[in-house]
Amino acid sequence: MKLVLNKRFFSFDALVLLFVVLFAIGMVCSKFLLSISMLSWLLTCLLHGDFSTYFKRIKNNLGFLIILLFYAIHLLSMLWTQDLDSGWDGIRVRTTLLLIPMLFTISFSPKGRNIILINHIVIASVAFIALLNLGHYYFLTRNFQALDIRQLSWFGSHIRFGVLASFSVAIAYFNFSKKNLSPLLFWIFVAFITYYTLFSQVFSAYLALAIVGICIVYARMALKGWTKYFWIFLAVTLISFGTFLTLLLNPNHAECGEFKNFELANKEWNARSEMPLGGLDKKNQPLQSTTERYMCSKSIEVNETNIRKLSATDIQNIENGFADEYQANNGFFSRISEIKYQLYEAKNPNGHSLLQRIEYWKTATFIVSNHFFAGVGIGDIDQTFGYAYEERHSPLSKEYQARSHNMFLTTWIGTGLVGITLFVLLFIVGFYQSVKRRSWLLFVFMLVSLLTMFFEDSLETQAGVSFFAFYYSFLLLGNVRIIQWSLKNN
Template identity: 30%
Template sequence: MLDRLLGFKIHDYLQVLGILILAFGLPMNKVLMSIGTIWLASNLLLKADLKSYWNRWKPSVVFWFILAVLAFHILGLSYTQDFGYAFKDLNTKLPLFVIPIAIIGYPIEKRYFNLILIVFLSSLLITSGINFYYMIFHPWEDYRTFSLFGSHIRYALLIVTGVLVALYLFLQKKKFSIIFLLCLIWFIIYTVLSQVLSGYIALSFLSLGIFIYFIRQISSRFKKTIGISLFLITIICGVWFLYAYLSPDNRELTFGELPKKTEYGNIYYHDTTVLWYENGHHVQSFIAGDELTEEWSKRSKTSLKDTTSDGYLLRDILIRYMTSKGLTKDKNGMQSMEAKDIQNVENGIASIAHTYDGIHRQMHQLKNEVFHYSVNGDPDGNSLLQRIEHWRAAIHIIENNWLFGVGTGDLQNAFDWSYENIDTRLDKENWNRAHNQFLTFWVAFGVFGFIIFCVFWLGLFVFGLRNNKLLIIGFSLIAISSFLSEDTLETQQGVTFIALFLGLFSLYQNFFFQKDKDSKKL
């Protein structure tokens, strides 16, 4: 419509600008994401070229998948009770219903594709640089606070996607290849430094995809066999190392033989009913409160009755920290604490493992959580144990609603009911949804929704493999890795991430049932 009024193709430029806003805003903030989504929807409606839209939508696998997901959400309204939650969920998922359809229905010229990717990388460089600066000057803060522009989990996915995009541009743009290589290296370093487990998992999935992509480029059967063999050996050794490292100790915990008094005659406090461990050591045992207070006052100007910025008692931090070092919480244990340990406790660090760097810290935390699980420990505060409880609750719902699910709006109500029925030990404030997008789809929309969701994403990956499309292979694996541990489509940043790159990559790498007659434009 505006093309005719203004005498030139203004809608083409508006479409490019809308996608650029999304690409730049995705790592930045929700406002830019919302503006970009509304922009694309408005431009599509104002252009009003329905016949051309339909001709481009018909052969698109993504279009029919989005339509199926929307249909499940609408049908789910017919047997839901909590319409407030249902409409909130639909509102959250609007980017998924708008962005891919707008991009596929009104494609921009291919010459803008790399520009969009470069703008996305630029935004990632700016935000990751600011995060890194904050990380350097706040070394003792919770690593989750290092992501200043949204959830640390979703941001980790964007950074790993940055690795994929930088690699793609490195292979495409020979003139500026060194710049994209440096970006690739920086995003890998940032992923390691950020200490986000989902980021490590996504990077591992992406590495697998990149290996498959390059191994298919090798024509020599001998070289291909050698490459695959070395890769499999690496995987096997890695799995063996993880198993050996994470396996809990088999030592027996003989609580009945615990000493009643310290070396100085003071009574020990032991609470063996609380299965709480730090670094493999029991927290609520070998505690001599008076000795701790007396020795602490000699080493620090702070009081154990003080609280940290997070609201935790310094006394509790000290007990956890000493436990993590394998020390008794008494005079002898305090005398074994170094000056650096005292400083760590004053800074609110609750475990010696929290002072480790990068992957070492995350691996140690995971090892501690596996140990908790092996002794039937308290799941609260342990991300792995909490997820296991979330998955248990989801499976319990599926067992009772496997065919059609609980509908669009009754997800949280169903989970609340399930947690009560499985006698979870999670505090009620942690009664969350599945933290697994595949399970969430089954809970909400039954077995048919689950099958369609799984078939699409596996189909996207297989398409990438068969056609050797790097962006499709990498993106599908990053998305699948996020779906395994998170409800990625339940947040604005997560759903916008999936929507934008699903639309872009499927369009420009020809994920269609048949060749689009307008594909020469792409």
């Protein structure tokens, strides 16, 4: 029996739009909103009860059918999973990847004004939360409580919000190109999100923002008929940035030394700080090593008496675990400084994100080579990584051993050759449809998702899977083909 609704205030389409808006806001800042909006949307569709139409739309939607098979292979992998608790938890997280595309497919009819409205809400939500994050982090910094840049994200995953914030620049550009966002507001938003992204130190967000920026340049050139010049621009940009990055990462000093006389160094240090030099800083790193690295970063010769040259702020930074001034101030150059240390001076990968990732990828490819066809099952991924780290005699200690931080490798390990094939097909369909429909925003989303998933297990968290499921569905799977996503003003 179909749900009877007041057509003016409680029409089915109006309720669906409400749930889409709530889910979009939840994607920015609230797991509760994600859950309640998705479940309410599902219940409304069930009560609406137009099952013959639902089935027809699902049957004719290739993108959703691939998602359905992708979800099914994860369920099937439970047959050869030993850790059922972990397996069902993985299924629970991935259920969003099934439900949101299904709900969009059966019930969302995109209309121009609603699309713009949803975009505006996402843009406003991202700007508001980013502003709150910066204010909160500033408060922590003033009270010497900001020990890790991940504290910047107040409401959820630091990485996922960073990627969403970067992608929101593309959303803002789309609205701007449709003359639904003023040039002033657009450029203020771009400047603010660029600052926030550089400050955040999230590599995936840097990558996403770079992709969005390049795609915006292409769109502007295409509108003016300058497409052939874009490739020259891209080549010059990549060469210039590569040269700039090479110069930044080039070691500009000799290898850092160390204190020769610990007793004398400890005496000098104790005159400046109450924390023992032989202990740990507030990030649980060896304080002596942090002190030596900090002095080296300031081009102060690492010897015992030169501890006197450190200012009170320097001492505070060292106690908080910052190995140089850039780290204490955060931002892009802080990230560069950390990478330089990892490349040239780190003795082992523990506690160093870049070196850890390399070790993750080596271990993941080792697992894939041993479980090429069937994978290990979605529930046994963590357990298999643990065994592989031991078998490879990995230098990573237990606390730093983790999954691959590469969604393609994680999918292959969990679901085997069939799973990774279906996952790749999702991207092939997305890119194909973006070109076929001349959908600039869909193309940007697919490119951002593809490249960031090489560095993150994006579908392993509620925030990550919600972002992918929402925009894959919103831009691709609505029950009307969205030709109007082209940047042309119709």
